[in-house]
Amino acid sequence: MKYVDEFRDPAVGRKLTEQIARLTDDYMKREKRTRPLKLMEVCGGHTHAIFKFGLDEVLPDAIELVHGPGCPVCVLPVGRVDDALHIATQPDVIFTTFGDALRVPGSKMSLLQAKAQGADIRTVYSPVDALAIARENPEREVVFFGLGFETTVPSTALTVKQAQAEGIDNFFLFSNHITIVPTIKAILDSPDLQLDGFLGPGHVTMVIGMRPYQFICDTYQKPFVVSGFEPLDVLQSIVMILRQLDEGRCAVENQYRRLVNDDGNPVALRAVTDVFQLRKFFEWRGLGSIDHSGLELKDDYAAFDAEKKYAIPALSIADPKACQCGEVLKGKLKPWECKVFGTACTPETPIGSCMVSSEGACAAYYNHGRLTTLRRPTATREATT
Amino acid sequence: MKDHEHPLFVRVEKWRRRAGRVRDEVVVAAHGGGGKAMRDLIDDLVVRELGDAVQVDEDQARFEVSKLAGGGDRLAFTTDGYVVSPIFFPGGDIGRLAVNGTVNDLAVSGAKPHYLSCGLILEEGLPIAELRRIMKSMAAACAEAGVSIVTGDTKVVPRGAADKIFITTAGVGIISQGVEVGAQRIRSDDVVLINGYLGDHGAAILAARGELKLETDIPSDCAPLNGLVEALLAEVDVHAMRDVTRGGLAACLNELALSSEVGMVVDEHALPVRREVAGFCEILGLDPVHLANEGKLVIAVPAAQADRALKVMRAHRYGERAAVVAHCRPEPPGVVTLNTGFGSERILDMLVGEQLPRIC
Numbered sequence: 001m002k003y004v005d006e007f008r009d010p011a012v013g014r015k016l017t018e019q020i021a022r023l024t025d026d027y028m029k030r031e032k033r034t035r036p037l038k039l040m041e042v043c044g045g046h047t048h049a050i051f052k053f054g055l056d057e058v059l060p061d062a063i064e065l066v067h068g069p070g071c072p073v074c075v076l077p078v079g080r081v082d083d084a085l086h087i088a089t090q091p092d093v094i095f096t097t098f099g100d101a102l103r104v105p106g107s108k109m110s111l112l113q114a115k116a117q118g119a120d121i122r123t124v125y126s127p128v129d130a131l132a133i134a135r136e137n138p139e140r141e142v143v144f145f146g147l148g149f150e151t152t153v154p155s156t157a158l159t160v161k162q163a164q165a166e167g168i169d170n171f172f173l174f175s176n177h178i179t180i181v182p183t184i185k186a187i188l189d190s191p192d193l194q195l196d197g198f199l200g201p202g203h204v205t206m207v208i209g210m211r212p213y214q215f216i217c218d219t220y221q222k223p224f225v226v227s228g229f230e231p232l233d234v235l236q237s238i239v240m241i242l243r244q245l246d247e248g249r250c251a252v253e254n255q256y257r258r259l260v261n262d263d264g265n266p267v268a269l270r271a272v273t274d275v276f277q278l279r280k281f282f283e284w285r286g287l288g289s290i291d292h293s294g295l296e297l298k299d300d301y302a303a304f305d306a307e308k309k310y311a312i313p314a315l316s317i318a319d320p321k322a323c324q325c326g327e328v329l330k331g332k333l334k335p336w337e338c339k340v341f342g343t344a345c346t347p348e349t350p351i352g353s354c355m356v357s358s359e360g361a362c363a364a365y366y367n368h369g370r371l372t373t374l375r376r377p378t379a380t381r382e383a384t385t
Numbered sequence: 386m387k388d389h390e391h392p393l394f395v396r397v398e399k400w401r402r403r404a405g406r407v408r409d410e411v412v413v414a415a416h417g418g419g420g421k422a423m424r425d426l427i428d429d430l431v432v433r434e435l436g437d438a439v440q441v442d443e444d445q446a447r448f449e450v451s452k453l454a455g456g457g458d459r460l461a462f463t464t465d466g467y468v469v470s471p472i473f474f475p476g477g478d479i480g481r482l483a484v485n486g487t488v489n490d491l492a493v494s495g496a497k498p499h500y501l502s503c504g505l506i507l508e509e510g511l512p513i514a515e516l517r518r519i520m521k522s523m524a525a526a527c528a529e530a531g532v533s534i535v536t537g538d539t540k541v542v543p544r545g546a547a548d549k550i551f552i553t554t555a556g557v558g559i560i561s562q563g564v565e566v567g568a569q570r571i572r573s574d575d576v577v578l579i580n581g582y583l584g585d586h587g588a589a590i591l592a593a594r595g596e597l598k599l600e601t602d603i604p605s606d607c608a609p610l611n612g613l614v615e616a617l618l619a620e621v622d623v624h625a626m627r628d629v630t631r632g633g634l635a636a637c638l639n640e641l642a643l644s645s646e647v648g649m650v651v652d653e654h655a656l657p658v659r660r661e662v663a664g665f666c667e668i669l670g671l672d673p674v675h676l677a678n679e680g681k682l683v684i685a686v687p688a689a690q691a692d693r694a695l696k697v698m699r700a701h702r703y704g705e706r707a708a709v710v711a712h713c714r715p716e717p718p719g720v721v722t723l724n725t726g727f728g729s730e731r732i733l734d735m736l737v738g739e740q741l742p743r744i745c
Contacts, residue, residue, distance in 0.1 A: 054729025
């Protein structure tokens with residue numbers, strides 16, 4: 001398949017891994033460093049690719065990948081799931097959502113369980129599908145569960161604009177859209193996490209462009225390489241980070257040129273700023289409240305705001321005690337070091353949301369990475385110290 | 386003249402014995418009511434379409450045990466319910482599926498399938514023309530597989546209590562003396578083969594539901610496998626055999642690995658996947674190894690016989706794209722892994738729930 005196969009070519013992959021091994025070795029020797037290099041892949045999409053293609057296993061021991069918070073399902077807090085359930089179980093509501101969100105546990109149940117109990121919850125593949133359902137069911141109230149980073153925000157924004165233009169008054173948005181940059185900053189400010197570089201989010205950057213990351217180099221002096229999601233993208237991005245480290249440079253670089261324009265997508269950005277504004281703060285699962293990290297509808301579009309229409313409980317509910325998703329999301333714990341990993345918490349009965357989406361670090365480890373964990377017992381020891 | 390010799394009486398009695406005809410355009414409650422309307426439906430749509438093998442005079446089909454057994458010494462017996470939506474899809478329909486699914490469940494035990502039952506649950510309002518199309522399709526599938534539907538049942542439920550039509554088929558087959566196929570026979574140096582493309586049925590159904598707004602006409606692989614099984618058993622010492630259905634290849638291999646406590650390593654690049662299905666999966670974030678099939682089986686054979694098995698499969702119309710997909714090994718027991726081509730291996734587990742498309 002064009003644009004897929006060439007980025008999965010194992011022969012090229014082996015060349016890149018050799019290059020990574022050489023660069024890492026040189027750097028570690030020259031810097032007389034023993035602590036492994038910690039690189040964070042920001043996106044769940046990267047995490048998924050890393051485990052699907054077993055990339056963690058071909059990297060040298062001196063490189064440790066830290067799985068970042070860029071999985072929208074994983075960072076959805078219990079309270080917001082409960083709010084979604086509150087809306088979804090209203091008598092006239094058709095609640096529409098992307099498939100991944102169905103299994104995220106709320107304090108009492110998940111959307112999937114609510115659906116089995118009779119709530120009209122439907123999976124859609126785009127907010128446009130939700131709008132179509134609203135058009136076809138004028139007597140019902142159709143709510144779209146808006147989820148995701150800047151990748152999915154523009155399509156939601158354009159859908160809300162479309163609803164307004166058509167005068168559709170039975171379509172509502174429950175916005176849980178979030179922005180990535182404040183979260184990266186929160187992680188960089190976290191005192192107990194020393195990262196050496198970032199694989200930046202490819203599809204978010206396609207929308208917002210490269211400039212918003214400049215502070216990461218200026219203030220924190222960390223290399224930041226915007227990376228695609230195929231195995232060769234990930235490997236090449238690691239090479240680019242290592243080159244920066246090797247040359248003592250620090251820059252925001254773009255590996256994902258075939259898709260990402262340095263300036264982002266101005267049309268998409270305009271739609272977003274027309275419709276959305278930053279919330280003062282937004283709660284993330286495991287990470288707590290992060291300032292200016294969530295998006296809500298502007299007053300001009302308040303008529304479409306499900307939060308205003310349904311008087312949601314909006315409670316902040318603590319994560320289950322046993323759950324260590326927060327530590328995993330911040331990269332402090334490896335998934336298998338969590339107390340309940342693979343026993344009480346499995347993809348079948350997830351306690352934390354990192355075990356839900358296939359992009360969640362815990363689910364990725366559980367589904368694909370167990371072998372690696374067994375084969376690299378040293379990694380376990382290093383990570384806990 | 387006796388009463389029953391009166392011309393009027395004779396005429397009416399003759400009429401009563403005529404094979405019934407359904408004049409309604411859709412299924413109504415009376416078609417399941419046990420009266421004349423049901424009799425008409427059975428005559429017109431079941432017996433007329435499925436043929437004389439259907440034994441309607443009694444409430445059960447009867448056969449001579451010695452004739453049925455032939456050279457076999459064990460009976461295989463299975464049942465399965467079919468609730469697919471949509472009921473018609475590229476490459477098949479619920480009727481073809483209901484015959485082939487049960488034929489295949491019998492065939493992979495090494496049995497020769499003989500007789501099927503057919504339980505119909507019809508939703509009021511189902512167009513008679515659609516029901517007829519389904520029955521014709523069942524008859525064609527039976528003819529292809531060399532089996533007969535011999536007994537059945539028909540129920541009609543109110544609108545909303547079923548989705549158009551549900552079919553249950555049970556089947557019996559005979560396992561020949563000496564045929565021993567089972568997961569416990571898998572050895573740690575066996576080779577695992579599949580008879581063609583992964584995921585065709587799953588992709589066909591997802592696409593045919595129309596929710597994805599993807600224009601594609603990937604055909605389902607729905608097919609009877611008893612012919613292929615017969616050819617294989619004649620030539621190869623098949624250790625284990627499973628049909629690949631819901632859960633796809635991943636579920637199938639994991640079941641085999643867990644039952645036999647043998648490890649398996651899958652070569653990702655050897656997996657036969659139709660180009661359209663690969664593209665379909667890429668767009669939706671699905672994996673062909675988890676998608677359903679309805680005309681595929683995997684077999685575990687001794688390494689020395691793998692080439693012969695491959696040749697037999699490829700010579701058959703339902704095995705042209707056969708391939709070796711996995712190699713067994715002693716460790717880790719019960720675990721299936723996948724060789725990614727990047728010099729690494731990852732776990733290939735069965736799926737927990739349904740495959741849900743990813744957000745971004």
